Amino acid sequence: MSKPDQSVLSTVDPEILEAIDARAEEIVKGASVSSKIVALLALGSVPIALGALAKDVYGQTPVDVLDVLQFALLLEYLEADFYQRGLNALGLIPVSDLVVFSTISVHETAHISALQGLITRKGGSSIAKPTFDYTAKGNVPGFVFSATQYDVFTSLAQAFEDLGVRAYKGQVGRLTNDKPALATVLAIHSVEARHACEVRRLRGLKGWITGNSRDDLPAFLQGAYVGEENVTQLSVNVSTLATSSVSKNSATEAFDEPLTMAQVMAMVTPFLP
Amino acid sequence: MQRFEQEDVGRTATVGTIAELSALTSRREFMRLIGIGGALVMLPGMFAACEDGSNTAGLAGPGTGASVTIDFAAGDTALLQFAYVLEQLEADFYSRVVSNFAGSSFKDADKVILTDIRDHEIIHREFLKSVLGGSANFTLAPTYGSLNFKDRATVLAAAKTFEDLGVAAYNGAAQYYRDPNNLLASAKIVSVEARHAAAIRDLITPASAEFAPSSFDDTFSLDKVAFAVQGSIDDMLVFANAPATFVDGPNKTGSV
Numbered sequence: 397m398s399k400p401d402q403s404v405l406s407t408v409d410p411e412i413l414e415a416i417d418a419r420a421e422e423i424v425k426g427a428s429v430s431s432k433i434v435a436l437l438a439l440g441s442v443p444i445a446l447g448a449l450a451k452d453v454y455g456q457t458p459v460d461v462l463d464v465l466q467f468a469l470l471l472e473y474l475e476a477d478f479y480q481r482g483l484n485a486l487g488l489i490p491v492s493d494l495v496v497f498s499t500i501s502v503h504e505t506a507h508i509s510a511l512q513g514l515i516t517r518k519g520g521s522s523i524a525k526p527t528f529d530y531t532a533k534g535n536v537p538g539f540v541f542s543a544t545q546y547d548v549f550t551s552l553a554q555a556f557e558d559l560g561v562r563a564y565k566g567q568v569g570r571l572t573n574d575k576p577a578l579a580t581v582l583a584i585h586s587v588e589a590r591h592a593c594e595v596r597r598l599r600g601l602k603g604w605i606t607g608n609s610r611d612d613l614p615a616f617l618q619g620a621y622v623g624e625e626n627v628t629q630l631s632v633n634v635s636t637l638a639t640s641s642v643s644k645n646s647a648t649e650a651f652d653e654p655l656t657m658a659q660v661m662a663m664v665t666p667f668l669p
Numbered sequence: 670m671q672r673f674e675q676e677d678v679g680r681t682a683t684v685g686t687i688a689e690l691s692a693l694t695s696r697r698e699f700m701r702l703i704g705i706g707g708a709l710v711m712l713p714g715m716f717a718a719c720e721d722g723s724n725t726a727g728l729a730g731p732g733t734g735a736s737v738t739i740d741f742a743a744g745d746t747a748l749l750q751f752a753y754v755l756e757q758l759e760a761d762f763y764s765r766v767v768s769n770f771a772g773s774s775f776k777d778a779d780k781v782i783l784t785d786i787r788d789h790e791i792i793h794r795e796f797l798k799s800v801l802g803g804s805a806n807f808t809l810a811p812t813y814g815s816l817n818f819k820d821r822a823t824v825l826a827a828a829k830t831f832e833d834l835g836v837a838a839y840n841g842a843a844q845y846y847r848d849p850n851n852l853l854a855s856a857k858i859v860s861v862e863a864r865h866a867a868a869i870r871d872l873i874t875p876a877s878a879e880f881a882p883s884s885f886d887d888t889f890s891l892d893k894v895a896f897a898v899q900g901s902i903d904d905m906l907v908f909a910n911a912p913a914t915f916v917d918g919p920n921k922t923g924s925v
Contacts, residue, residue, distance in 0.1 A: 492876055499878040506884035510919060565856045569849040575916035582840045582856070583885035583918040589860035590867035590881035598876065602785065603868040604861060630800050630854050637795035646788035650796075651857040652864075 460570040461577050462520045467657055468581065469511045471563055473525045474667060475556050476504035481530070482553075487543035493598055497553075500591050507584050514577055532666035535616040550599050551613050557592035558605060559620040559655070559663055564588060566654035589652065604649040619663045623653050734903040737807045741891075742910040745851045746804050748842050749797055751891065752855065753805060755835050756794040758901055761811045762831060763787035769818035779821065779872055783828075786865050793858055800854075810903040825873050832866035835859075837887035838894040841923055844916050888918025892925045 479501035482488055489497050512522045530552070531539050539548050564585035571578040593603030601611055608625040610618050627635040627647045635647035739754075741747040767787050770780055798805040817823050839859035846852040867880040889897075891911055899906050917923040 495878050496876055496880070499881065503881060503884040510885070561860050565853070565860065568843070568856050569853060572846075572849060572852065575844045578844055579840070579888050579916050579918040580885070582843055582859070583888055583920065585856065586836050586840060586859055586863035586886040587881050587884065589863035590886075593864040593867035594871060594880040597868065597871055602782070603864045603871075604785070604789070629796055629857065630850060632796055632799045634792050634796050637792065637799065642788040642792055646785065647792055649785065650789040650792040650861055651854075652860040653857065654853065 458518070461574045462515065462518050464567040464570050464581070465511050465515045465518070465520070465577065466523050467567065467660075468564065468584070469508065469515065469522055470526075471560055471660070471664070472504055472507045472511060474528060474664065475560065476501065476508055477525065477528055478530065478552065478556060479504060481541050482549050485541035485543070488541055488546055488549060490546065496594055496598060500553075500594075503587055503591070507587075510580055510584070514580060518574075518577075527669050528667050529669060530667065532616070535614075535666055550595060551617070553595045554592070554599060554601075555610075555613055555617040555620045555663075557588055557595050559660060560588040561585065561592055561652055562620070562655040563657075563660040565652060566656050566660070602649075605652065606645050607648050616666075617663075619659065622659075623655070624648060626651070626653050731812055731900050731902055732905045734810055734905060736905040736907045737809065738907040738909055740909040741845075741912055743804070745846055745848050746801065748845055748855075749801055749851065750804060750807075751842055751894075752839070752858070753794070753797040753801060753807075754809060754898060754902075754906070755838055755894075756790060756797055757809045758811050758898060759831055759835060760787070760790040760794040761809075762813070762827070762901075763790050765813075765818055766824055766828070773819040773824075774821040775824075776821075779825075782868055782872060786828075786868070789861060789865070793861075807904070811901055812903045813901060822873075825869055828869045829866065829873065832862055832869055833887070834889070834894065834897050835862040836866055837889035837923075840886055840918060841889040841894065841915070842891060845912055883920060885919040887920050888916075888923045890915040890917075890923045890925065893923060896925060 479497055483494075483498060483501055515522045530536060530541070536548060536552065539545055539552075541549065564581060568578065568581060568585070571581055596603050596611075599611075605621060605624045608618075608621045608623065610621045613620075625648050627633055627644065629651055634650065635644040637647075737754075739747050739750045743750075763783060763786050766783050767780075775783070813827070816827060836859055839855050839862065843852055843855055843859075846855065863886065870879045870882075871877075873879065891908065895906055895908060915923060
């Protein structure tokens with residue numbers, strides 16, 4: 397997350413720097429009433445918190461873009477680090493599955509570079525990579541990437557990928573004024589969905605999410621699936637469409653649902669230092 | 670056949686063969702003509718000509734039917750119609766696949782996946798039909814040439830093409846939505862198409878790197894998608910008032 401010696405303002409779009417300086421008092425006031433910001437600050441995510449803060453005070457969109465990019469970068473750090481740890485762990489990943497996980501690992505690393513590039517171009521400074529806790533504060537008891545823990549590894553991989561798809565989806569609406577950022581984020585978003593499908597298939601599941609089922613994942617990962625049972629799309633109940641012989645299950649599978657940043661952070665927080 | 674004329678910008682540009690298209694002086698000129706509000710009509714043989722560069726077969730095949738015009742002056746409605754084209758094609762394709770299971774070379778595991786995908790695509794089609802209401806005013810006639818729907822490898826290869834195209838199409842069209850709710854609906858669909866693409870690719874080459882061939886998915890322009898889908902539609906797909914700008918994605922593969 398943010399380094400102590402890093403100027404937090406360096407992460408904010410230059411367009412609003414002056415304005416922020418001039419209205420420091422309002423920002424402090426704004427921070428005191430925004431639970432989202434307080435929550436993010438508690439996580440030590442100063443750039444993300446500041447992004448949210450500036451929006452609260454100014455309602456401007458350049459900060460939205462940086463806020464989204466830093467948030468996405470945090471998720472990609474988590475994924476990339478997780479797969480690298482897995483690939484480094486002797487005997488964890490069976491030879492038959494190595495190609496899949498090394499492919500995903502390469503992609504996550506490329507996503508980090510792309511997001512960092514966008515952040516720099518927006519005049520921001522990328523958050524630092526945290527040291528992740530893959531026991532998730534005891535929610536994944538004793539997980540140390542040992543050779544006997546492959547099921548735990550693939551369970552977490554599935555949750556991270558399904559969560560990642562939903563996290564990106566929840567943010568696309570904030571990128572509509574920055575088409576290059578939107579294009580890149582969408583190009584990543586659908587690749588995360590490919591990852592999710594492949595990991596699910598490796599685990600003997602279908603590549604899509606049925607209802608809000610977490611399948612065989614532990615209850616603590618349910619947050620990655622909550623709300624996936626939605627069947628109302630643009631006011632249309634897609635489970636009762638006239639000509640379909642299709643089931644309600646299919647209606648939930650056919651659409652992936654977004655999560656808010658707060659919902660995603662609630663899932664990610666246990667993995668942060 | 671109406672030929673392309675400069676003064677027809679804002680109405681319809683008709684291009685009958687790849688040679689005529691090439692005659693539009695340059696690719697830049699071609700893109701400019703599409704971009705400034707004229708429509709492009711791809712007449713019969715156009716797509717085939719793109720494929721093999723030597724098509725002289727005349728009017729048989731894709732594009733021989735009635736024209737289907739998507740007028741982008743309609744804003745989001747046009748983008749939803751564009752998606753409706755894709756979903757009609759996909760739903761039809763998988764419906765034919767499933768109805769050809771008897772006597773085919775598909776394994777049981779394939780059938781489960783392909784039936785699920787058919788159901789998803791039908792839901793996507795019916796969803797768009799419902800949202801579009803009176804603007805869902807066309808029913809396409811898909812055409813697959815001599816594609817053998819009984820042959821596993823052939824069908825999966827075609828499915829791979831359709832799914833990858835669908836992902837790139839949604840990713841490219843997203844930049845034009847005005848209503849964020851429509852953008853979100855599109856994003857809800859595109860990730861499921863990406864799941865389909867990965868599953869199909871995994872059926873073709875299991876547990877390989879094939880499920881996601883790039884760190885980033887493609888971002889196709891409306892024109893690039895139109896060129897691709899025209900090859901599988903008997904109707905003549907027409908764009909009017911197409912957006913003048915296109916922001917390519919990280920792969921830089923989006924332009925025609």
